[in-house]
Amino acid sequence: MSGLGRNAAAAIALARRRLRAAGDGLAARRAAAFARPSPLSRPVEPLTPGDAEAAARVAGGAARFAGRAARIGAQGPWAAQPPSEAWRDAMHGFQWLDDAAAAERPVAAVFAGWLSDWMRRYGGGSGGVWRPDLAGRRLARLAAAPAVIARLAPRDLRRLARVVGVHHAFLDARWRKARTPLGRLEAATGLALGALAAQASRRATTRAAQAVGEAAAALIAADGGVASRKPDDLAQAFDLLAWTAHAFAEAGVEADPRHEAALGRAGPALRTLRLGDGGLARFHGGGGADMALDQALALAGSAARGPAREAAMGYHRLAAGGTVVLMDAAAPPRDAPEAGASALAFEIAAGRRRLIGSVGPGRLAGGEWAVAARATAAHSGVEIAGVSLARIAPGGYAARAFGRPLVDGPGVVAIERAADLDGLWALGEHDGYAARFGLIVSRRLNLSVDGATLRGEETLAAPTAEARRRFDAAADSGGVPFVVRFHVAPDVEAAPGRDPALVILTPPSGPAWAFRASTLRPRIVESVWIDESGRPRPTRQIVVASRAEAYFGRVVWSLHRERGGGNARG
Numbered sequence: 001m002s003g004l005g006r007n008a009a010a011a012i013a014l015a016r017r018r019l020r021a022a023g024d025g026l027a028a029r030r031a032a033a034f035a036r037p038s039p040l041s042r043p044v045e046p047l048t049p050g051d052a053e054a055a056a057r058v059a060g061g062a063a064r065f066a067g068r069a070a071r072i073g074a075q076g077p078w079a080a081q082p083p084s085e086a087w088r089d090a091m092h093g094f095q096w097l098d099d100a101a102a103a104e105r106p107v108a109a110v111f112a113g114w115l116s117d118w119m120r121r122y123g124g125g126s127g128g129v130w131r132p133d134l135a136g137r138r139l140a141r142l143a144a145a146p147a148v149i150a151r152l153a154p155r156d157l158r159r160l161a162r163v164v165g166v167h168h169a170f171l172d173a174r175w176r177k178a179r180t181p182l183g184r185l186e187a188a189t190g191l192a193l194g195a196l197a198a199q200a201s202r203r204a205t206t207r208a209a210q211a212v213g214e215a216a217a218a219l220i221a222a223d224g225g226v227a228s229r230k231p232d233d234l235a236q237a238f239d240l241l242a243w244t245a246h247a248f249a250e251a252g253v254e255a256d257p258r259h260e261a262a263l264g265r266a267g268p269a270l271r272t273l274r275l276g277d278g279g280l281a282r283f284h285g286g287g288g289a290d291m292a293l294d295q296a297l298a299l300a301g302s303a304a305r306g307p308a309r310e311a312a313m314g315y316h317r318l319a320a321g322g323t324v325v326l327m328d329a330a331a332p333p334r335d336a337p338e339a340g341a342s343a344l345a346f347e348i349a350a351g352r353r354r355l356i357g358s359v360g361p362g363r364l365a366g367g368e369w370a371v372a373a374r375a376t377a378a379h380s381g382v383e384i385a386g387v388s389l390a391r392i393a394p395g396g397y398a399a400r401a402f403g404r405p406l407v408d409g410p411g412v413v414a415i416e417r418a419a420d421l422d423g424l425w426a427l428g429e430h431d432g433y434a435a436r437f438g439l440i441v442s443r444r445l446n447l448s449v450d451g452a453t454l455r456g457e458e459t460l461a462a463p464t465a466e467a468r469r470r471f472d473a474a475a476d477s478g479g480v481p482f483v484v485r486f487h488v489a490p491d492v493e494a495a496p497g498r499d500p501a502l503v504i505l506t507p508p509s510g511p512a513w514a515f516r517a518s519t520l521r522p523r524i525v526e527s528v529w530i531d532e533s534g535r536p537r538p539t540r541q542i543v544v545a546s547r548a549e550a551y552f553g554r555v556v557w558s559l560h561r562e563r564g565g566g567n568a569r570g
Contacts (some may be wrong), residue, residue, distance in 0.1 A: 024174060028125030031169035037161035038168055038198040044247045046144035047239060048292045050102030058096050059110040065090035067364030067534020076117050092129040093137035100145045112151035123163040132174045133183035136190030139167040143197035168194055175211055182233055185215040189240045196251050205253055212244050213256025220262035224269025225313025229333040231273045231280035234313065235290045238266045242296035245303060260303055267304025269312035275349035281315060281326045282347065285338025287360035289532035316415055318424040321451020322351045329415040329428050332390055337403025338363055341390040343413045343430040344443045345379035348454060353507040354489040356380050364534030373530060377485065382441050382458050384482040389432030423448040437480055438462040438470030439548060452561040458484050460553035468551050479549035490529045490539040503542050511562045517544045518556040
């Protein structure tokens with residue numbers, strides 16, 4: 001799409017967004033005018049038991065959400081200047097109630113004061129904070145916060161019953177209008193948990209259960225994944241589905257069959273994307289914390305049981321002897337504002353220790369990291385001539401409507417798998433560099449039967465006459481340079497070995513691993529690892545540099561567990 005066409009499409013999208021916001025505002029005011037009070041007479045069980053220390057920190061004014069921190073003063077959070085839109089959404093989505101179940105009485109009293117103030121400011125359907133996904137988050141958390149509600153004064157309890165009624169009416173009218181499929185599930189979840197906690201009529205509860213089923217069926221694909229290919233989005237969806245399923249069962253309410261079917265698809269897919277350290281793959285904006293995931297898996301029980309699969313959501317998994325490798329083996333998601341240029345990049349964990357991964361969730365770090373962490377150089381893969389395999393759309397007017405998705409990415413990302421006496425094999429290729437350099441990139445991985453050795457082979461080739469013409473146009477007298485990067489986890493020490501071709505990776509516990517590049521000398525250079533709170537942590541990366549000459553380039557490497565340590569289980 002040309003720049004002019006993109007700007008025209010952006011104008012239409014922004015107009016639709018304004019219309020949607022206007023519709024949300026009108027629906028909220030209408031709900032406030034006509035909704036009936038709905039006391040939360042039977043709270044639902046929270047998804048997690050909460051963290052008392054975390055609740056105390058937030059109540060004390062140290063509010064860090066969505067990778068940003070703001071100091072909350074005596075006037076409360078609604079008078080604070082939001083450091084980002086995501087932080088504002090976290091506050092108005094009542095994320096600070098997540099740890100309320102474990103909060104001490106003084107902390108619960110502070111939260112009750114924040115809730116009381118919010119109701120006075122926004123409970124009448126005003127203030128620009130009535131969006132279906134936000135309202136769903138609020139109502140779901142209110143439905144599971146009896147300790148905070150118990151600290152409200154009688155007058156505020158009456159106001160809360162009215163505000164809950166406004167949320168019910170608003171969500172019933174607008175849940176389908178959420179901007180994203182995940183947002184629709186958030187809205188439907190709030191509608192369902194709010195109906196259960198308020199002991200709504202059978203008709204209202206059935207409608208809410210059907211809303212969850214409809215949203216789940218639209219969000220969870222046949223392979224159990226989500227369209228954004230962001231592992232964190234799948235985990236969040238699974239949390240909501242498991243929570244509502246458990247709440248329905250506790251209340252003796254039958255869940256919609258589509259809800260149960262989606263839960264059954266998502267569970268095995270989610271296990272596929274988890275490494276031995278319990279975390280998820282860090283591709284396409286993933287890498288945030290999900291403290292609820294283990295609890296959600298436990299709540300889901302048999303409904304979501306099933307072993308990890310060989311592949312899910314475009315990722316392929318090799319697992320043996322306590323070692324797990326995940327490869328991004330599909331094209332980047334279209335129109336996803338956090339999609340990364342990560343085709344064929346991989347991550348590896350040995351037991352409970354992540355060894356090699358990606359830079360991580362740049363959106364949480366903000367600033368330039370929101371773009372830099374999406375580049376090919378931020379992943380453990382092949383980068384040609386310092387260029388990403390897909391271009392990130394420019395900022396400006398269009399970015400206000402669409403964000404900055406990837407453009408000009410690979411048209412083909414293919415993978416084949418095999419298993420033999422040498423272990424598990426995965427062979428993938430992509431054409432993300434074909435248009436500019438004429439090169440097809442192939443990666444072959446082999447994980448040994450005992451999980452002690454991962455071998456890799458990177459191949460660059462110009463297979464056709466047209467590809468060779470493009471290669472010749474891009475090459476200098478020495479060919480085309482490329483590098484293979486391996487981003488090391490921050491708690492793993494990377495140091496040169498006695499042999500210049502070796503790099504020794506030493507985790508805090510468990511055996512060391514030796515990295516070797518055949519015929520080439522690897523370099524250890526600085527890197528960054530963005531943690532779940534959005535803080536960029538300094539770490540190292542292994543870089544192997546080479547050149548493609550005469551239409552061909554090749555790097556062979558291996559990662560081998562040192563003897564005497566057994567499986568690295570930490």
